[in-house]
Amino acid sequence: MVLGLFLFAALVFGYLLPTIDGKSITTGPNELGVSFSSDLWWVLVHNLAFNIGVSGVFPLLIGGFIAADSIASEFDYNTIVPLLTQPVRRGEVYAGKLLEKVLLLLVVSTLFTLLVIAGSEVSVGAQSHLEMIPLVIFTEFGAFLEYTALAFLVGSLARSGSMVLGILIAAFFLILVSVLVLAAYFGEQEPMFFLPVVNAVFLFKVIPFYIFQPWGVMVLQGYSIIAGPTAPVAVTVVSALEYVVAGLLANLVVAFAAGYYFFRRAEVKG
Amino acid sequence: MSCTPRTTSELALEVKNLTKSYGAFPGVWDVTLTVEQGTLHGFLGPNGSGKTTTMKCVMGLLRKASGLIRVFGEEPSGDAIEMKKRVGYMPESPSFPTYLKGREVLLTYGRIRGTSGERRLDEESRSLLQKVGLADAAEKVVGKYSRGMLTRLGLAVALLGHPDLLILDEPTEGLDPVGVIQVRDILRGVISEGRSVLLSSHQLPEVQQMCSKVTIVNNGRTVTEGSVGDLTRRLRGGVVYKAEFDSLSPELMSKLKKIDGVSEVEVLHDNIIRVVVSKDYDLRPLLARSATEYGALLLSCEREEASLEELFLSLVKEGD
Numbered sequence: 239m240v241l242g243l244f245l246f247a248a249l250v251f252g253y254l255l256p257t258i259d260g261k262s263i264t265t266g267p268n269e270l271g272v273s274f275s276s277d278l279w280w281v282l283v284h285n286l287a288f289n290i291g292v293s294g295v296f297p298l299l300i301g302g303f304i305a306a307d308s309i310a311s312e313f314d315y316n317t318i319v320p321l322l323t324q325p326v327r328r329g330e331v332y333a334g335k336l337l338e339k340v341l342l343l344l345v346v347s348t349l350f351t352l353l354v355i356a357g358s359e360v361s362v363g364a365q366s367h368l369e370m371i372p373l374v375i376f377t378e379f380g381a382f383l384e385y386t387a388l389a390f391l392v393g394s395l396a397r398s399g400s401m402v403l404g405i406l407i408a409a410f411f412l413i414l415v416s417v418l419v420l421a422a423y424f425g426e427q428e429p430m431f432f433l434p435v436v437n438a439v440f441l442f443k444v445i446p447f448y449i450f451q452p453w454g455v456m457v458l459q460g461y462s463i464i465a466g467p468t469a470p471v472a473v474t475v476v477s478a479l480e481y482v483v484a485g486l487l488a489n490l491v492v493a494f495a496a497g498y499y500f501f502r503r504a505e506v507k508g
Numbered sequence: 509m510s511c512t513p514r515t516t517s518e519l520a521l522e523v524k525n526l527t528k529s530y531g532a533f534p535g536v537w538d539v540t541l542t543v544e545q546g547t548l549h550g551f552l553g554p555n556g557s558g559k560t561t562t563m564k565c566v567m568g569l570l571r572k573a574s575g576l577i578r579v580f581g582e583e584p585s586g587d588a589i590e591m592k593k594r595v596g597y598m599p600e601s602p603s604f605p606t607y608l609k610g611r612e613v614l615l616t617y618g619r620i621r622g623t624s625g626e627r628r629l630d631e632e633s634r635s636l637l638q639k640v641g642l643a644d645a646a647e648k649v650v651g652k653y654s655r656g657m658l659t660r661l662g663l664a665v666a667l668l669g670h671p672d673l674l675i676l677d678e679p680t681e682g683l684d685p686v687g688v689i690q691v692r693d694i695l696r697g698v699i700s701e702g703r704s705v706l707l708s709s710h711q712l713p714e715v716q717q718m719c720s721k722v723t724i725v726n727n728g729r730t731v732t733e734g735s736v737g738d739l740t741r742r743l744r745g746g747v748v749y750k751a752e753f754d755s756l757s758p759e760l761m762s763k764l765k766k767i768d769g770v771s772e773v774e775v776l777h778d779n780i781i782r783v784v785v786s787k788d789y790d791l792r793p794l795l796a797r798s799a800t801e802y803g804a805l806l807l808s809c810e811r812e813e814a815s816l817e818e819l820f821l822s823l824v825k826e827g828d
Contacts, residue, residue, distance in 0.1 A: 316603040324620045325592035506569040
């Protein structure tokens with residue numbers, strides 16, 4: 239399932255979208271200050287479909303699936319028992335599981351980026367801005383890792399792999415809908431990027447941004463159209479990225495630390 | 509917990525007035541048990557009586573609500589690393605990552621246990637697989653193991669690192685008769701090396717044959733603890749003999765009742781009697797002498813051992 243998702247997304251970002259739009263993630267960022275289209279269809283397709291559908295769901299499922307097969311599944315299948323009865327600290331078990339996932343996600347992010355670029359080579363020709371590769375790998379990795387952190391937290395609490403995915407998906411939609419409503423009424427505010435899920439979506443959105451959106455402005459344009467002319471539109475990419483990265487770090491620290499706290503206290507009842 | 513030098517006087521495991529509840533359901537209400545060093549101790553009780561909960565509390569998989577747990581004289585705290593170095597645990601249904609081969613499972617947990625030297629670890633793994641009868645399945649992935657094979661592998665993992673105390677939850681569950689004999693031999697070997705075993709099992713004849721002492725729990729409480737012989741004697745009010753004479757006169761019956769220590773003489777049928785003696789000594793010479801004295805002949809006489817099953821059922825019924 240994870241492999242299928244991985245290949246599907248690589249096909250979409252590497253081949254189909256660049257073919258439609260004539261641009262890929264490494265054909266270079268757009269110029270600052272290019273105006274938005276106010277066409278509702280564009281908003282629906284490019285903002286809602288990408289923000290929520292692709293940029294949100296893809297890392298959620300990849301990161302969630304990979305991380306659910308860790309602490310939560312150890313409890314699911316009772317393989318946690320022989321681990322916790324060995325002379326080893328729970329902290330070491332947790333750190334080992336975390337390190338395993340971090341390395342795996344780094345490999346997944348790198349492979350995904352390389353696949354997307356290879357697809358773009360085929361669809362729109364030679365790629366010019368290959369210096370963007372580390373940034374793209376970082377943003378994908380950050381998005382995956384945030385869901386992994388959330389999965390570790392939920393997994394240590396719920397101790398069930400299927401519950402982890404269910405709770406992550408529910409939290410994903412709940413947070414995004416709340417942000418959508420808040421942004422529609424109060425305009426987009428930088429602190430929103432601190433929220434878990436939101437900054438993961440934005441991190442992953444770097445890819446479609448490069449393909450579709452004017453570089454330099456990072457707003458949920460759909461919100462401003464829904465909210466009308468009173469909603470502020472200008473949140474610059476630099477400002478948004480600062481919040482996104484700061485939010486990511488804060489979320490990682492809080493989720494992994496809370497996950498560890500609950501893992502230390504977790505009882506093996508089954 | 510610090511690693512303390514071993515003395516023969518200290519107990520391998522001591523559990524006193526342990527309580528543990530699962531929400532409103534009391535898993536363990538008042539369990540007390542002591543495992544002496546170098547002994548095989550049976551831990552018996554019906555399903556849901558609190559055996560597994562007690563074992564999990566000892567291993568730190570569950571947090572006790574109150575009571576005392578001491579392993580080799582020390583109370584485990586935190587991650588209890590030093591305690592776990594001296595204890596091997598086998599859960600009721602052992603589970604391992606299904607993609608690992610049997611030999612890899614032992615190598616992995618051996619490394620986690622901190623066994624030094626890959627060669628030594630490899631030798632230990634092979635030897636343990638041989639011991640539990642899994643040598644032929646060493647290169648098979650665990651996902652293809654049967655229930656009995658997983659039980660054998662679980663025992664091998666518990667034996668890794670030569671622990672001083674083995675805590676085994678139903679180690680013969682799902683095993684074929686050959687497997688049961690192998691487990692029995694392994695545990696006898698462990699005891700002969702001066703190590704200790706706490707064994708939970710529903711195989712009462714096995715326990716009676718192997719364990720020097722037993723603890724019986726019911727409804728989360730310890731019902732009794734002691735040697736199998738003492739407990740069964742207590743159940744029957746003494747040692748029971750069954751004797752057959754060629755003839756049985758009222759005078760002989762009267763004489764038998766007067767023998768020192770005899771508390772009960774009952775005619776079962778024809779010339780067969782049942783004699784209960786409160787003292788544990790050999791009654792046969794006295795019976796033979798009394799028969800001769802009254803012109804009768806003692807045809808057969810055997811000491812009737814009460815079964816652990818009898819004791820178990822009686823105590824469990826009493827508790828209910």
